[in-house]
Amino acid sequence: MKGTSEILEQAIEQLARLPGTGRKSARRIALYLLKQNDESVVKLADALVALKKSITRCETCGVISDGDPCSICSNPKRETGQICVVEESQDVFLIEKTNEFRGRYHVLGGVISPLDNIGPDDVRIKQLMQRVNDEEESIEEIILALNPDSEGEATAYYINKLLKPFDGVKVTRIAYGIPMGTELEFIDEATLSRAFASRNTF
Incomplete structure (x- = not known):
């Protein structure tokens, strides 16, 4: 009609x-x-x-910003030795809300996905490696905070492989597991498996 x-x-x-x-x-x-x-x-x-x-994108980290560099990259109080690698700008906004991370970010702008014809050159992995090679940034730790799906896993594996030759750079990833307040009977097998694999000392 x-x-x-x-x-x-x-x-x-x-x-x-x-x-x-x-x-x-x-x-x-x-x-x-x-x-x-x-x-x-x-x-x-x-x-x-x-x-x-x-709106523009920060040339350094790739986050959506009002200016270049963004307020995070230009903040002298942020720790320069840590870079948290995320898929999109919205992930930065979520992490910032927690007030737990005081380092800097690197937004890939996507993940490796062969089914969608997205390869390593289609996301900002090359720029990440340039930052790791930059002596001024003095990178000590790369934190991978990518989604725990097949594309996120493939991208994390690829980045970790590229960073292997850098002895002074530690590669870590955020823990995945059971959300707070959720009963075990409602958790799917993949999440429960990930929780066991990511367990920590009490």
């Missing part, structure tokens, strides 16, 4: 392209925006345009 407004339908079509947004949700959003005053809608539009035009 055709809508009563072609302009509304075009807005719904564009909103429906957003991840996790179907046509019903897109219609609700479009109708909600119609009810808002002009100033609110213009602010949203301006924010989206600025997001696309003004």
Whole structure:
């Protein structure tokens, strides 16, 4: 059934392209925006345009940032000897929320995935190796914080292999296992297996 407004339908079509947004949700959003005053809608539009035009990536670590270098790479209080390797910028934001890591980051911008024709040259592995070779950074530890799926595992294995010749660089990975507050009967076999493999001394 055709809508009563072609302009509304075009807005719904564009909103429906957003991840996790179907046509019903897109219609609700479009109708909600119609009810808002002009100033609110213009602010949203301006924010989206600025997001696309003004946001950049840090040349050093690859994180989405307002400037280059980013606030993390340019912060003299961050530990320079540690680099946490992640898949995407959103992983940096999640780790930063924990206030547990005080080093710096390296965003790969993806993972090795032969099925999707994504090889080592398609992600920022070469730039990571350049940082490890850079005497000014004095890298002592590379922390691999990649997703525990087959692509993440393959990428972690590849990076670890490349770093083997560097005697002064320790390669570690974040522990994977059972989430806090979860009962064992609800844990799948792969997660339980990973928990045993990553066990620590009490």
